[in-house]
Amino acid sequence: MSPADAPVLALTCGEPAGIGPELAVMLAADVVPPALVVAVGDPALLAERAAMIGREVEILELARDEAPPAPRRGVLPVWPVALRAPARPGELNVANAAHVLETLDVALAACRAGRAVGMVTAPLHKGVILDAGHAGFSGHTEYLRDACGVDEVVMMLATDSALHAREASGQGGAALRVALATTHLPLREVADAITGPRLARLLNILHDDLQRWFGVDAPRIAVCGLNPHAGEGGHLGREELDTIIPVLEALRAEGLTLDGPLPADTLFTPRHLEGVDAVLAMYHDQGLPVLKYAGFGRAANITLGLPLVRTSVDHGTALDLAGRGVADPGSLRVAVALAAEMASRGGRG
Numbered sequence: 001m002s003p004a005d006a007p008v009l010a011l012t013c014g015e016p017a018g019i020g021p022e023l024a025v026m027l028a029a030d031v032v033p034p035a036l037v038v039a040v041g042d043p044a045l046l047a048e049r050a051a052m053i054g055r056e057v058e059i060l061e062l063a064r065d066e067a068p069p070a071p072r073r074g075v076l077p078v079w080p081v082a083l084r085a086p087a088r089p090g091e092l093n094v095a096n097a098a099h100v101l102e103t104l105d106v107a108l109a110a111c112r113a114g115r116a117v118g119m120v121t122a123p124l125h126k127g128v129i130l131d132a133g134h135a136g137f138s139g140h141t142e143y144l145r146d147a148c149g150v151d152e153v154v155m156m157l158a159t160d161s162a163l164h165a166r167e168a169s170g171q172g173g174a175a176l177r178v179a180l181a182t183t184h185l186p187l188r189e190v191a192d193a194i195t196g197p198r199l200a201r202l203l204n205i206l207h208d209d210l211q212r213w214f215g216v217d218a219p220r221i222a223v224c225g226l227n228p229h230a231g232e233g234g235h236l237g238r239e240e241l242d243t244i245i246p247v248l249e250a251l252r253a254e255g256l257t258l259d260g261p262l263p264a265d266t267l268f269t270p271r272h273l274e275g276v277d278a279v280l281a282m283y284h285d286q287g288l289p290v291l292k293y294a295g296f297g298r299a300a301n302i303t304l305g306l307p308l309v310r311t312s313v314d315h316g317t318a319l320d321l322a323g324r325g326v327a328d329p330g331s332l333r334v335a336v337a338l339a340a341e342m343a344s345r346g347g348r349g
């Protein structure tokens with residue numbers, strides 16, 4: 001592929017008090033990305049963070065409808081979105097919540113207009129967006145679901161050695177893809193959110209998008225139980241018997257290959273993961289600690305079920321590290337490489 005044919009990816013810079021802007025700078029300064037990456041953020045902020053962390057990067061401000069030039073190390077093209085208030089590393093400011101959301105809208109508009117083949121998102125801070133009055137905001141995943149007008153999406157994180165079709169993996173590190181049945185919910189609301197129809201929709205999205213974006217012809221999905229020991233035959237909770245098992249049986253009858261529900265504590269062991277293309281965990285902290293133990297900094301977050309490519313980093317805003325140039329840009333590189341690869345598949349599987 002010549003540079004001119006490289007896919008354009010819109011990279012939203014995330015929370016301006018966090019590490020997102022400097023990760024965008026590091027990406028441009030340190031490597032030639034496998035795509036034409038256009039940052040969506042405030043050009044002056046990016047220049048300021050580049051100076052702060054001691055990276056030489058030319059911030060190339062484009063018009064919103066302008067295509068970027070061929071990728072060059074040390075040049076960061078930007079579709080500008082102005083900050084609403086000055087941003088200092090580590091200091092959240094509700095005034096900039098609107099800026100963060102506007103970067104998502106600009107990236108979405110670029111995808112819809114065909115100026116970008118997908119979007120990669122640096123981390124935003126959910127709390128400050130809620131504090132700013134955007135009631136109900138719970139993350140990129142749900143924001144993009146609503147903006148794209150789809151009923152359901154699935155959050156899936158994958159370590160870099162599991163990003164490709166199974167047969168192509170195995171270059172080191174644990175290969176793991178973990179999808180979530182629920183995302184940003186208080187624990188006490190989790191069980192009620194796992195209804196049969198929803199679980200069926202999520203499993204269908206996961207199955208179809210493993211084929212579509214990851215080239216897995218016949219996905220095998222392992223499903224965690226919700227309760228300890230997958231409910232211990234109903235003695236430790238009835239969700240497995242009443243909801244999960246009936247859904248898995250119905251979907252198996254339709255041809256899906258599903259293991260489980262399995263006790264989550266032993267599912268994540270090599271024997272149970274053998275031949276499995278993805279695990280569906282029932283909630284955020286059932287699945288993600290395992291994924292992050294296996295590959296923090298070398299994994300990406302993917303939103304399945306959208307009509308466009310969206311990947312993200314495996315970490316948050318790291319306010320404690322912002323502005324110091326010490327944050328690890330590894331996950332952003334993985335997220336960019338994956339988005340480029342997904343875009344090149346064009347949804348054909």
Ligand SMILES: NC(=O)C1=CN([C@@H]2O[C@H](COP(=O)(O)OP(=O)(O)OC[C@H]3O[C@@H](n4cnc5c(N)ncnc54)[C@H](O)[C@@H]3O)[C@@H](O)[C@H]2O)C=CC1
Nearest residue numbers: 122123124125126127312313315316317318320321327328
């Ligand atoms: N994709 C996104 O937009 C995500 C956003 N978040 C948001 O980030 C905020 C902070 O969340 P936390 O739970 O504190 O998670 P966090 O990932 O920001 O920080 C947890 C720990 O990991 C470290 N860390 C994070 N990224 C790192 C990197 N690139 N290199 C080195 N160390 C790194 C931090 O310094 C901290 O010690 C929350 O508002 C959360 O909702 C969290 C995850 C993803």
Ligand SMILES: NCC(=O)COP(=O)(O)O
Nearest residue numbers: 138139140141142301312
């Ligand atoms: N823990 C993953 C996470 O918070 C990602 O959220 P999102 O902003 O990508 O929806």
